[in-house]
Amino acid sequence: MELPNKYDPSLTEDKWYSYWLENGFFHSEPDEREPYTIVIPPPNVTGVLHMGHMLNNTLQDVLVRRARMTGYNACWVPGTDHASIATEAKVVEKLKSEGIEKSDITREEFLKHAWEWRDKHGGIILEQLKKLGASCDWKRTRFTMDPDLSAAVLNTFVYFYKKGLIYRGVRMVNWDPEGLTAVSDEEVIHKETDSKFYYLKYKIAGDVVEGECDHVTIATTRPETIMADVAVCVNPADERYFHLRGRNVIIPLIDKEIPIIEDDYVTMDLGTGCLKITPAHDINDYEIGLRHKLPVIDIINDDGTLNEKARILIGEDRFVARKKIVKMLSEAGLLEKVEDYKSQVGHSERTDAVIEPKLSMQWFLKMEDLAKDALQVVEDDSVRLIPDKFKNTYRHWMENVRDWCISRQLWWGQQIPAYYLPNGECVVESTFEKAFDAARRIDPSLKAEDLVQDEDVLDTWFSSWLWPISVFDPAKPGFPDKAPNADLAYYYPTNDLVTAPEILFFWVARMIMAGEEFCQDIPFRNVYLTGIVRDKQGRKMSKQLGNSPDPIKLMKEYGADGVRLGMLLCTSAGNDILFDESQVEQGRNFSNKIWNAYRLVKGWKVSDTMAQSDVNQLAVSWFASKLDKAIESIDEDFAKFRISDAVMTIYKLFWDDFCSWYLEIIKPSFIDGVQESMDKATFDATISYFDALLKILHPVMPFITEELWQNIEERKKGETIMLQQMPLSTGHDATLIAAFDKAIETVVSIRALRQLKNISPKEPLAVQVKSTYYPAIITSVISKMANVPNLQIVEQFDTTLAGQSFMVGTIEYFVPLEGMIDMDEEIEKIEAEIKRYEGFIKGVNAKLGNAAFVANAPAKVVALERKKLSDATTKIETLRARLATLK
RNA sequence: GGGAGCAUAGCUCAGCUGGUUUAGAGCAUCUGCCUUACAAGCAGAGGGCCAUAGGUUCGAAUCCUAUUGCUCCCACCA
Numbered sequence: 001m002e003l004p005n006k007y008d009p010s011l012t013e014d015k016w017y018s019y020w021l022e023n024g025f026f027h028s029e030p031d032e033r034e035p036y037t038i039v040i041p042p043p044n045v046t047g048v049l050h051m052g053h054m055l056n057n058t059l060q061d062v063l064v065r066r067a068r069m070t071g072y073n074a075c076w077v078p079g080t081d082h083a084s085i086a087t088e089a090k091v092v093e094k095l096k097s098e099g100i101e102k103s104d105i106t107r108e109e110f111l112k113h114a115w116e117w118r119d120k121h122g123g124i125i126l127e128q129l130k131k132l133g134a135s136c137d138w139k140r141t142r143f144t145m146d147p148d149l150s151a152a153v154l155n156t157f158v159y160f161y162k163k164g165l166i167y168r169g170v171r172m173v174n175w176d177p178e179g180l181t182a183v184s185d186e187e188v189i190h191k192e193t194d195s196k197f198y199y200l201k202y203k204i205a206g207d208v209v210e211g212e213c214d215h216v217t218i219a220t221t222r223p224e225t226i227m228a229d230v231a232v233c234v235n236p237a238d239e240r241y242f243h244l245r246g247r248n249v250i251i252p253l254i255d256k257e258i259p260i261i262e263d264d265y266v267t268m269d270l271g272t273g274c275l276k277i278t279p280a281h282d283i284n285d286y287e288i289g290l291r292h293k294l295p296v297i298d299i300i301n302d303d304g305t306l307n308e309k310a311r312i313l314i315g316e317d318r319f320v321a322r323k324k325i326v327k328m329l330s331e332a333g334l335l336e337k338v339e340d341y342k343s344q345v346g347h348s349e350r351t352d353a354v355i356e357p358k359l360s361m362q363w364f365l366k367m368e369d370l371a372k373d374a375l376q377v378v379e380d381d382s383v384r385l386i387p388d389k390f391k392n393t394y395r396h397w398m399e400n401v402r403d404w405c406i407s408r409q410l411w412w413g414q415q416i417p418a419y420y421l422p423n424g425e426c427v428v429e430s431t432f433e434k435a436f437d438a439a440r441r442i443d444p445s446l447k448a449e450d451l452v453q454d455e456d457v458l459d460t461w462f463s464s465w466l467w468p469i470s471v472f473d474p475a476k477p478g479f480p481d482k483a484p485n486a487d488l489a490y491y492y493p494t495n496d497l498v499t500a501p502e503i504l505f506f507w508v509a510r511m512i513m514a515g516e517e518f519c520q521d522i523p524f525r526n527v528y529l530t531g532i533v534r535d536k537q538g539r540k541m542s543k544q545l546g547n548s549p550d551p552i553k554l555m556k557e558y559g560a561d562g563v564r565l566g567m568l569l570c571t572s573a574g575n576d577i578l579f580d581e582s583q584v585e586q587g588r589n590f591s592n593k594i595w596n597a598y599r600l601v602k603g604w605k606v607s608d609t610m611a612q613s614d615v616n617q618l619a620v621s622w623f624a625s626k627l628d629k630a631i632e633s634i635d636e637d638f639a640k641f642r643i644s645d646a647v648m649t650i651y652k653l654f655w656d657d658f659c660s661w662y663l664e665i666i667k668p669s670f671i672d673g674v675q676e677s678m679d680k681a682t683f684d685a686t687i688s689y690f691d692a693l694l695k696i697l698h699p700v701m702p703f704i705t706e707e708l709w710q711n712i713e714e715r716k717k718g719e720t721i722m723l724q725q726m727p728l729s730t731g732h733d734a735t736l737i738a739a740f741d742k743a744i745e746t747v748v749s750i751r752a753l754r755q756l757k758n759i760s761p762k763e764p765l766a767v768q769v770k771s772t773y774y775p776a777i778i779t780s781v782i783s784k785m786a787n788v789p790n791l792q793i794v795e796q797f798d799t800t801l802a803g804q805s806f807m808v809g810t811i812e813y814f815v816p817l818e819g820m821i822d823m824d825e826e827i828e829k830i831e832a833e834i835k836r837y838e839g840f841i842k843g844v845n846a847k848l849g850n851a852a853f854v855a856n857a858p859a860k861v862v863a864l865e866r867k868k869l870s871d872a873t874t875k876i877e878t879l880r881a882r883l884a885t886l887k
Numbered sequence: 888g889g890g891a892g893c894a895u896a897g898c899u900c901a902g903c904u905g906g907u908u909u910a911g912a913g914c915a916u917c918u919g920c921c922u923u924a925c926a927a928g929c930a931g932a933g934g935g936c937c938a939u940a941g942g943u944u945c946g947a948a949u950c951c952u953a954u955u956g957c958u959c960c961c962a963c964c965a
Contacts, residue, residue: 596925
């Protein structure tokens with residue numbers, strides 16, 4: 001069969017993925033083997049695959065495939081997250097395009113639309129993961145709003161409520177006027193924003209002493225909130241304002257009198273040192289208001305428009321109102337000046353709307369005790385963060401943790417299981433029936449329709465923090481004493497979690513808390529934190545910038561295997577990766593290299609009667625050692641999660657050691673257009689090496705390795721490389737490898753000489769070496785790889801011949817090159833070489849001549865220095881001798 | 888403002904507890920090759936004051952201090 005000289009991924013990827021699925025190779029059930037478990041960080045159900053997912057899921061697939069091949073019962077649980085804000089926003093948008101406003105329909109109708117949306121679009125991302133080759137146990141696919149997972153969330157809420165850790169309270173929250181919901185502190189992104197500092201004049205109420213200023217000037221970035229001012233505040237130490245103690249000022253435009261108060265919070269040299277206090281719309285002002293028992297006037301509606309309490313500009317959006325009020329103030333002569341100002345303004349992570357600090361009734365979970373345990377297990381490395389530099393960040397968070405605002409003013413999500421009686425009393429139960437029973441115990445006359453459930457839903461992270469538990473045993477969360485089911489008992493704690501550092505606190509820390517609370521055990525042992533995928537210029541990939549390649553297109557063009565290799569080569573834990581298509585190209589080229597190595601081996605004729613040559617025998621035993629050595633290094637790298645290093649070792653093992661050296665050495669030559677046969681021993685060894693290499697490569701490049709593994713030898717139906725045992729090292733022969741390295745070095749030197757002297761590789765070359773120090777093992781390799789048919793081992797070089805010499809270690813080689821040598825150039829070169837070694841010796845001697853060094857350094861180090869010295873001395877002697885013959 | 892991290896070849900990064908021939912890899916570059924597996928390839932080569940300045944040490948890319956430049960996190964000054 002004639003194979004094309006390019007690998008075509010489109011002919012193999014779908015074929016083998018279907019094969020794996022049909023045979024249920026990804027599915028895991030508890031058995032007597034040790035489990036290896038990963039739960040996927042559930043992507044948004046409405047999401048589409050981006051480069052971050054590619055990196056993240058490639059890493060997980062590599063880990064899980066390796067585990068599967070090293071004897072573990074590997075289970076990778078996939079699923080999606082309901083992502084309340086993001087999904088609700090998408091559904092609202094879709095309805096809007098159909099002319100339906102959310103405010104015009106009922107909660108039930110809206111949820112119907114939302115579920116329809118999720119049934120239609122949800123899970124696209126999971127289909128895309130299949131293209132990547134993700135070996136998830138699809139039978140275990142979960143969704144954070146599956147009925148039993150939602151029940152788990154509600155049970156958890158009830159559990160914490162009854163434990164006294166959940167409470168309801170008025171708090172200043174980060175309000176997203178676009179999403180119409182409160183968002184947590186972590187979902188607020190502070191961005192440096194160009195804004196203006198407006199200097200406003202507030203007239204002083206009452207009489208003013210002759211000659212004194214009749215107003216104070218206040219600097220603010222938010223002039224539209226002046227109507228909500230309840231005081232003006234100065235620093236008690238600020239002499240400029242001593243005379244105004246106890247006075248009132250008048251808010252411009254609405255002519256309302258408010259007091260001047262004093263508080264240390266005010267910085268004297270910022271602005272005018274005079275601060276307006278607006279408790280409803282600023283967190284610090286709110287706190288000052290509490291200290292001074294000031295009223296709260298909330299003039300902004302949920303959607304960011306001004307309400308009637310503002311008295312002016314009612315119904316205007318806050319930013320429109322800002323422009324208008326500046327104009328009004330200016331016309332009234334109350335605007336002193338405007339300065340440009342850069343400030344950090346909070347934006348909603350989901351909608352990018354400017355966050356409005358707002359007082360609102362919310363549900364909170366107390367975090368202090370939960371955080372203590374979750375910190376402890378990371379501190380003592382029960383849960384390992386990779387890289388461990390994130391421990392610092394984690395500690396900082398956990399020591400300064402604030403209560404978690406868990407309510408969201410949305411419909412898509414688990415509705416809070418709190419029910420209100422007409423008298424305002426509240427019962428919390430996991431179902432309406434239970435709540436109704438409980439309410440009836442308070443008020444026996446209560447009717448079902450009188451009991452009203454809280455409108456809010458729970459923060460999405462309040463369901464995803466249960467993920468490692470609820471995907472296995474949804475009945476467990478909320479019931480720490482309940483025995484785990486068989487799945488949970490077997491798969492929990494999971495092994496590795498692969499995720500992004502930005503959700504270390506959001507998600508990782510909280511999973512640890514939930515795990516400790518409900519299972520009295522950590523949810524995972526290792527947390528591998530990937531970096532952010534950035535573009536070549538270091539910008540974060542984003543839809544807005546349009547700088548993110550479409551992963552599906554990328555896989556089509558370069559093959560899933562190529563994309564995987566490209567991503568893996570440039571990722572180290574915790575470091576951002578700068579993505580460039582050339583990396584993926586490298587991956588594709590590697591696929592092609594593997595493909596062509598296969599074509600080569602497949603084309604060989606094998607002879608049963610042919611004896612194995614010396615050089616083949618040497619190559620076979622050398623590669624066995626190289627393979628073992630590489631396996632040892634790869635295993636070590638994986639154990640330390642140095643995945644790109646492991647992948648690079650595999651890459652070089654295949655490309656350099658296997659293809660460039662091993663295959664080239666054993667490759668039968670063509671004589672008169674006819675290919676020579678290969679002896680069976682060498683061929684069999686080669687096939688077994690190829691087989692081992694494919695297995696080692698499989699976790700990284702699953703498709704091409706399955707394709708070639710299926711073809712390189714006869715396979716039975718239902719067999720797969722996926723479930724083969726990963727090759728193990730039997731220990732490598734370091735002496736053999738070192739000797740072979742010398743051969744390689746010699747070959748490279750001869751090739752370089754050829755290039756320098758313009759001698760074609762096809763032209764056989766005579767090379768001499770002195771027998772006194774020559775190790776025989778490398779002769780055959782040099783002969784074949786450097787085209788030196790007869791490496792002459794001589795007593796002395798024939799000094800009557802013109803030629804060139806070179807050294808490998810301390811061994812000197814001589815290549816007679818009659819008529820091709822420029823003597824002066826040669827002498828110059830040798831002299832330069834001598835000079836270099838002399839410099840080197842000087843350095844070594846400086847060390848050895850230092851009594852303190854010899855006395856203090858370990859004997860091993862001193863011995864090494866002496867060896868350096870003697871080697872260099874030998875080299876110089878050899879070079880000097882050569883120089884003498886030339887002169 | 889507080890904290891953390893990073894700085895090594897053109898690019899992306901290794902370099903682990905200070906000592907292995909006066910620093911390694913991949914990519915890119917340059918040179919020569921269309922050699923019967925692969926030009927998505929082969930062969931060869933060049934390229935670094937290890938950010939700067941001090942210090943510790945027999946010995947520093949590695950440890951310490953300061954400086955500079957980037958990055959991230961936390962808290963925010965209206």
